[in-house]
Amino acid sequence: xxxxxxxxxxxxxxxxxxxxxxxxxxxxxxxxxxxxxxxxxxxxxxxxxxxxxxxxxxxxxxxxxxxxxxxxxxxxxxxxxxxxxxxxxxxxxxxxxxxxxxxxxxxxxxxxxxxxxxxxxxxxxxxxxxxxxxxxxxxxxxxxxxxxxxxxxxxxxxxxxxxxxxxxxxxxxxxxxxxxxxxxxxxxxxxxxxxxxxxxxxxxxxxxxxxxxxxxxxxxxxxxxxxxxxxxxxxxxxxxxxxxxxxxxxxxxxxxxxxxxxxxxxxxxxxxxxxxxxxxxxxxxxxxxxxxxxxxxxxxxxxxxxxxxxxxxxxxxxxxxxxxxxxxxxxxxxxxxxxxxxxxxxxxxxxxxxxxxxxxxxxxxxxxxxxxxxxxxxxxxxxxxxxxxxxxxxxxxxxxxxxxx
Ligand code: ATP
Numbered sequence: 001x002x003x004x005x006x007x008x009x010x011x012x013x014x015x016x017x018x019x020x021x022x023x024x025x026x027x028x029x030x031x032x033x034x035x036x037x038x039x040x041x042x043x044x045x046x047x048x049x050x051x052x053x054x055x056x057x058x059x060x061x062x063x064x065x066x067x068x069x070x071x072x073x074x075x076x077x078x079x080x081x082x083x084x085x086x087x088x089x090x091x092x093x094x095x096x097x098x099x100x101x102x103x104x105x106x107x108x109x110x111x112x113x114x115x116x117x118x119x120x121x122x123x124x125x126x127x128x129x130x131x132x133x134x135x136x137x138x139x140x141x142x143x144x145x146x147x148x149x150x151x152x153x154x155x156x157x158x159x160x161x162x163x164x165x166x167x168x169x170x171x172x173x174x175x176x177x178x179x180x181x182x183x184x185x186x187x188x189x190x191x192x193x194x195x196x197x198x199x200x201x202x203x204x205x206x207x208x209x210x211x212x213x214x215x216x217x218x219x220x221x222x223x224x225x226x227x228x229x230x231x232x233x234x235x236x237x238x239x240x241x242x243x244x245x246x247x248x249x250x251x252x253x254x255x256x257x258x259x260x261x262x263x264x265x266x267x268x269x270x271x272x273x274x275x276x277x278x279x280x281x282x283x284x285x286x287x288x289x290x291x292x293x294x295x296x297x298x299x300x301x302x303x304x305x306x307x308x309x310x311x312x313x314x315x316x317x318x319x320x321x322x323x324x325x326x327x328x329x330x331x332x333x334x335x336x337x338x339x340x341x342x343x344x345x346x347x348x349x350x351x352x353x354x355x356x357x358x359x360x361x362x363x364x365x366x367x368x369x370x371x372x373x374x375x376x377x378x379x380x381x382x383x384x385x386x387x388x389x390x391x392x393x394x395x396x397x398x399x400x401x402x403x404x405x
Pocket of ligand 1: 094095096097098099100102115117150166167168169170173216217219229230231
């Protein structure tokens with residue numbers, strides 16, 4: 001049951017919210033995980049989990065869904081046993097986050113390319129976000145079975161750093177392509193929105209709320225399919241329409257109930273999808289204002305204005321996803337199935353979509369697996385830390401992070 005919270009926003013309360021966000025936004029140069037930290041949130045449930053627990057975290061239920069998944073999961077855990085920091089050549093920085101960098105790396109033995117997310121333990125401990133890191137790893141281990149979610153191949157640690165070895169999504173950030181083209185055609189936006197919806201629906205079926213849908217976390221693979229990355233702000237254990245209150249995410253794409261720190265549920269992801277779809281179709285997030293404070297206030301109170309230029313079905317979908325009343329938001333009752341039946345997606349054959357049988361509308365031009373054309377030079381020009389491949393004793397911190405047989 002969705003709890004109805006009577007929470008009228010008075011002038012004083014609004015003033016409080018606005019000054020709160022003013023302080024927060026001053027520090028917007030930090031990532032969303034940092035934003036979360038500002039509110040002092042933690043996930044204590046992960047602090048004492050051990051390796052055994054992580055490697056069998058309801059994993060069997062994921063595997064049960066398809067025979068192939070069992071193989072995937074087993075393969076992943078076996079790989080986890082074998083890897084260490086010294087097994088890779090770290091070639092280029094391809095992304096940055098709040099607690100470290102993401103690097104393109106080549107496995108010295110199998111010559112495959114991976115994206116390695118390297119997190120500094122000191123930073124994580126200083127900011128008290130161990131829970132988010134362990135949660136990210138736990139979610140990555142559970143979600144090996146979806147075509148539009150990034151896959152974890154290895155995880156290990158050294159004395160100073162944690163490493164997550166992921167599929168390299170070499171098509172670059174969706175945001176990078178959107179910035180270059182300003183807007184996408186409706187059919188291109190539909191394709192990406194459908195792949196994202198399918199991934200979010202899958203996460204919800206595992207009782208995971210993604211919470212941080214934003215263009216920087218939506219990547220493309222070499223064929224042009226969506227790859228969702230960054231599970232650091234996921235929330236596990238949200239069953240059905242159960243709610244939570246933790247504040248997190250990126251302000252532009254946050255649902256009003258999250259901004260107001262009211263209870264929220266998995267429907268925050270449908271708001272997030274609405275915000276990203278709006279940006280793909282109109283070139284800007286909904287309720288946009290160059291003044292961030294005005295935009296935040298707009299998200300909470302301003303009626304949604306959708307200009308012409310987008311089809312009636314597209315505007316109707318945006319209106320339904322960006323409904324401030326989460327109980328009436330599209331997806332509130334039957335989750336992704338409600339989106340799948342909306343007329344905007346009438347041309348999508350969902351089984352074909354998940355089987356990757358629908359031809360992507362755009363194929364990134366790449367000369368090979370190490371081509372960095374689609375990665376922002378702002379990242380690739382950053383220096384690669386020399387000590388990344390040094391393999392010393394991992395020490396006592398993060399006991400559940402690396403696999404121990
Ligand atoms: P945040 O502070 O936003 O939470 P983060 O520290 O969790 O960030 P990610 O968002 O996971 O880090 O990654 C940062 C960036 O690195 C992404 O925006 C993306 O550009 C790049 N990146 C991450 N994973 C991959 C991948 N698998 N393949 C290619 N690039 C990636």
